[in-house]
Amino acid sequence: MSNDRLLLSRRALIGGLASTGGLLLAGCSDQQPPTYGNILRMGDNLTYNLQRTLLSPMALAREFDRSDITSMPATGTYDPAREDGDFYDRRGGKDYAILRNRGFDHWRLQIDGHVERPGSYSLADLKRMAGRTQITKHMCEEGWTAIAEWTGVPLRTMLEAVGIRPSARFVEFHAFDQIADSLDMIDALHPQTILAYGMNGRDLPIGHGAPLRLRVERQIGYKSVKFLRRIFVTDVFRDLGDIRSGWAWYNGI
Ligand SMILES: Nc1nc2c(c(=O)[nH]1)N[C@H]1C(S)=C(S)[C@@H](COP(=O)(O)O)O[C@H]1N2
Numbered sequence: 001m002s003n004d005r006l007l008l009s010r011r012a013l014i015g016g017l018a019s020t021g022g023l024l025l026a027g028c029s030d031q032q033p034p035t036y037g038n039i040l041r042m043g044d045n046l047t048y049n050l051q052r053t054l055l056s057p058m059a060l061a062r063e064f065d066r067s068d069i070t071s072m073p074a075t076g077t078y079d080p081a082r083e084d085g086d087f088y089d090r091r092g093g094k095d096y097a098i099l100r101n102r103g104f105d106h107w108r109l110q111i112d113g114h115v116e117r118p119g120s121y122s123l124a125d126l127k128r129m130a131g132r133t134q135i136t137k138h139m140c141e142e143g144w145t146a147i148a149e150w151t152g153v154p155l156r157t158m159l160e161a162v163g164i165r166p167s168a169r170f171v172e173f174h175a176f177d178q179i180a181d182s183l184d185m186i187d188a189l190h191p192q193t194i195l196a197y198g199m200n201g202r203d204l205p206i207g208h209g210a211p212l213r214l215r216v217e218r219q220i221g222y223k224s225v226k227f228l229r230r231i232f233v234t235d236v237f238r239d240l241g242d243i244r245s246g247w248a249w250y251n252g253i
């Protein structure tokens with residue numbers, strides 16, 4: 001690399017770090033996940049602030065070799081169309097059944113909120129974008145782990161395509177069941193945070209979130225929302241369920 005290019009890339013790096021630092025400080029001041037007056041919940045904010053301060057924002061989770069891949073159970077919702085599922089959503093379940101019966105040809109991922117170019121993307125659109133494949137360890141809050149290979153579009157690439165506005169603070173993920181969750185911009189822009197359409201070299205199976213799921217490799221299993229239908233970029237924190245139901249919004253591993 002010539003000196004000029006080195007200087008340029010170092011500047012770009014410093015610019016990148018400075019803006020991440022801004023996000024970091026913003027995260028520490030007014031935008032904290034709510035504690036609902038529960039003293040134990042204060043631990044969530046402690047963990048969040050500590051991890052955000054101590055860990056490099058872009059540090060990668062460990063990646064494995066193909067030979068490390070294990071079997072993986074499909075847990076939580078394994079088919080959003082099933083009325084007896086724990087997180088069954090009537091409207092989402094019906095929509096999902098129709099889309100699945102047509103091989104997800106008519107499925108679209110909607111992206112809107114604080115973005116310049118809201119839009120919707122087909123699976124073919126996503127597969128045309130520059131992708132990433134990673135072999136990572138999934139850790140479920142119930143105590144089991146599994147290693148699998150995931151292929152998809154980095155969320156960062158997607159957010160660059162739609163152009164996030166400076167007001168953007170959180171990215172929400174909405175599914176065909178009742179599950180929804182959100183990430184701050186540090187995890188949203190992390191290189192291993194991907195919208196996965198492939199698992200172990202094949203299309204994502206229904207049980208694991210077809211046609212598209214989130215992979216968040218530095219947080220616990222429930223943050224990797226399956227069966228995505230909509231991504232919504234916001235300027236405010238909303239509790240979409242995990243805190244209300246007793247789980248931490250930020251659960252770093
Ligand atoms: N939409 C949706 N996403 C979800 C869940 C769910 O029930 N519904 N379960 C979560 C939990 S607790 C885990 S451990 C993983 C499980 O992913 P898997 O079914 O591919 O093993 O998905 C997460 N994402």
Ligand SMILES: [Mo]
Nearest residue numbers: 140141221222
């Ligand atoms: Mo889980």
